[in-house]
Amino acid sequence: MSEYATPALPTKGQTVLEAHGIVKRYGHVTALDGAELELHAGEVLAVIGDNGAGKSQLIKVLCGAVIPDEGQVLLNGEPVHFRSPIEARLLGIETVFQDLAVAPALDISTNLFLGRELRRRGLLGKVFRMLDKPRMRQEAQRYMDELKFRLPSITAAVESLSGGQRQGVAVARAAAFARRLVIMDEPTAALGVREGGQVLNLIRAVRDRGLAVILISHNMPNVFELADRIQIMRLGRRLTVVTPQEHTMSEVVAMMTGALTPEEAARARAMGGGR
Amino acid sequence: MSLSLTASLARAPQAALRVLAKPALGALIVLVVFSACFAFTTDTFLAPGNLSIIIQQSVITGTLAIGETIIILTAGIDLANGAVAVLGTIVAGRLVNDGYDPTLSLLLMLALCTAEGYVAGSLIARLRLPAFIVTLGLLGILTAATRLISQGGAFPVTDELLGWTGNAFRVGNAAVTYGMVIMFALYIAVWYILTQTAWGRHVYAIGNNPEAARLVGIPVERRLVSVYVFASFLYGVGAWIALGRIPNADPNSMQTTSLDSITAVVLGGTSLFGGRGPLFGTLIGALIVGVLRNGLTLEGIDPLWQDLVTGILVIAAVAADELSRRRGQ
Numbered sequence: 001m002s003e004y005a006t007p008a009l010p011t012k013g014q015t016v017l018e019a020h021g022i023v024k025r026y027g028h029v030t031a032l033d034g035a036e037l038e039l040h041a042g043e044v045l046a047v048i049g050d051n052g053a054g055k056s057q058l059i060k061v062l063c064g065a066v067i068p069d070e071g072q073v074l075l076n077g078e079p080v081h082f083r084s085p086i087e088a089r090l091l092g093i094e095t096v097f098q099d100l101a102v103a104p105a106l107d108i109s110t111n112l113f114l115g116r117e118l119r120r121r122g123l124l125g126k127v128f129r130m131l132d133k134p135r136m137r138q139e140a141q142r143y144m145d146e147l148k149f150r151l152p153s154i155t156a157a158v159e160s161l162s163g164g165q166r167q168g169v170a171v172a173r174a175a176a177f178a179r180r181l182v183i184m185d186e187p188t189a190a191l192g193v194r195e196g197g198q199v200l201n202l203i204r205a206v207r208d209r210g211l212a213v214i215l216i217s218h219n220m221p222n223v224f225e226l227a228d229r230i231q232i233m234r235l236g237r238r239l240t241v242v243t244p245q246e247h248t249m250s251e252v253v254a255m256m257t258g259a260l261t262p263e264e265a266a267r268a269r270a271m272g273g274g275r
Numbered sequence: 276m277s278l279s280l281t282a283s284l285a286r287a288p289q290a291a292l293r294v295l296a297k298p299a300l301g302a303l304i305v306l307v308v309f310s311a312c313f314a315f316t317t318d319t320f321l322a323p324g325n326l327s328i329i330i331q332q333s334v335i336t337g338t339l340a341i342g343e344t345i346i347i348l349t350a351g352i353d354l355a356n357g358a359v360a361v362l363g364t365i366v367a368g369r370l371v372n373d374g375y376d377p378t379l380s381l382l383l384m385l386a387l388c389t390a391e392g393y394v395a396g397s398l399i400a401r402l403r404l405p406a407f408i409v410t411l412g413l414l415g416i417l418t419a420a421t422r423l424i425s426q427g428g429a430f431p432v433t434d435e436l437l438g439w440t441g442n443a444f445r446v447g448n449a450a451v452t453y454g455m456v457i458m459f460a461l462y463i464a465v466w467y468i469l470t471q472t473a474w475g476r477h478v479y480a481i482g483n484n485p486e487a488a489r490l491v492g493i494p495v496e497r498r499l500v501s502v503y504v505f506a507s508f509l510y511g512v513g514a515w516i517a518l519g520r521i522p523n524a525d526p527n528s529m530q531t532t533s534l535d536s537i538t539a540v541v542l543g544g545t546s547l548f549g550g551r552g553p554l555f556g557t558l559i560g561a562l563i564v565g566v567l568r569n570g571l572t573l574e575g576i577d578p579l580w581q582d583l584v585t586g587i588l589v590i591a592a593v594a595a596d597e598l599s600r601r602r603g604q
Contacts, residue, residue, distance in 0.1 A: 085490075089492060101490045101491070103550065105550045106476070114488070119473070128472075129471075129474070
């Protein structure tokens with residue numbers, strides 16, 4: 001699997017994805033009102049916001065599920081126009097959804113390669129379309145080892161795994177095939193604390209391999225534990241981008257709900273010495 | 276009673292569950308137990324000639340059940356496969372009897388059956404209608420169509436090519452028909468497709484979690500249509516095999532065949548909820564029904580008991596599937 005992921009990985013810090021002036025209206029409702037986003041390789045950017053702030057709309061634009069009315073998306077500096085998630089995926093953008101997107105009765109290796117199966121080399125693969133199961137198992141095992149994600153056996157049915165391990169399989173699959181960035185939409189929402197922890201570790205391992213990660217989460221402790229930068233959305237726009245080092249959780253939540261403006265937060269920091 | 280004995284007794288149903296959870300294994304055990312019973316209590320059950328008869332009697336259901344298995348694996352169902360095969364026999368029979376070329380008639384029969392699958396698949400996959408209702412409707416339409424085409428009555432089909440599948444060669448004392456050979460070859464070919472190709476993996480994935488299949492980029496609708504098309508092509512082959520078994524095109528034949536094929540699929544351990552089940556289990560399921568019918572007849576027991584025993588087995592198989600699925604969640 002690494003033969004897919006490694007060669008095209010961007011260098012750390014390079015801007016992978018930009019979105020400028022994204023507008024999306026539904027009738028009289030403006031879901032996105034000139035939203036912005038910048039994402040660098042090797043970082044986790046958390047996108048947070050109250051309900052209706054436009055974070056899921058923005059993410060859907062980035063993964064191709066929603067076509068914006070105005071604005072521009074740049075991938076590695078090149079303008080792109082996704083008409084479907086498949087097109088985004090072909091350009092190296094993978095998305096992990098909140099509900100577990102796995103086929104429970106199939107084994108881990110099959111799930112990792114679902115939709116992108118490897119065929120045997122030569123006649124068996126070309127004419128008889130035979131799958132190369134040993135190679136898929138090997139690659140899957142090596143890849144999971146690389147991510148230090150521990151699983152009972154690569155041939156175990158996914159339904160025999162815990163919830164955290166199952167979501168881990170979905171995350172690992174996305175990361176394995178993403179060449180540029182992975183979007184995680186509430187990846188731990190369905191999981192318990194310890195289970196969620198396994199997935200967080202996995203996301204960290206994915207970032208450390210040089211991929212860019214966008215994390216959407218309501219879970220502030222998770223966001224503060226994992227994110228390098230936090231983008232706060234409000235009323236369809238980017239309110240500000242902060243870091244977990246500069247701001248406290250309560251300041252971030254106050255800005256998210258509109259109780260505090262970014263300027264006030266900065267002034268309070270200057271006067272009171274922050275946290 | 277000692278503690279350890281109590282403990283192992285408590286574990287016994289667990290162990291039984293685990294065996295039943297291995298879908299095809301449970302079916303195989305049932306098949307072997309029934310066969311052993313009949314082998315010990317009659318002289319003729321194990322005679323090569325009798326074994327050949329059992330397989331010949333199972334060959335139509337066994338072939339149609341291959342298509343039914345693939346469809347049920349996608350969490351669908353097909354109530355019309357018997358009617359599709361009957362339509363095939365009637366159309367091919369009429370064409371040949373009206374003087375058309377036998378090869379052309381055979382190909383037209385296969386094409387017609389396959390086209391029916393395209394219609395069913397499109398209604399189910401693209402319009403998202405429930406498979407149960409679509410195939411129930413098609414069952415009515417096709418039954419009416421066969422009666423209209425045949426003008427209500429059965430007629431003999433004596434063409435050599437259409438009846439070729441009934442020809443036999445001898446292996447020792449047993450007669451092996453070409454229909455049997457075709458059926459076994461189809462099982463091997465379709466087993467290969469289901470387990471060794473991406474298309475097969477996708478069939479299981481779609482039945483397992485269609486949303487996940489869509490998210491990973493499997494063209495779910497196209498795959499579903501192809502499943503119904505392929506299954507219906509197999510029904511066409513089943514129609515050819517049926518003409519070899521009985522050289523007669525009868526609009527009233529095969530009325531229970533779709534239910535029989537669903538029985539075989541379920542007995543073989545394929546889940547009606549889709550996504551899990553071994554194809555060879557279906558062959559075993561079809562043989563269980565054949566062995567029961569044949570053995571009870573040899574014993575001199577009213578073959579009506581076969582329906583009763585089959586009914587119990589079907590419920591047991593579904594219960595085993597349900598329990599193993601619940602444990603998996």
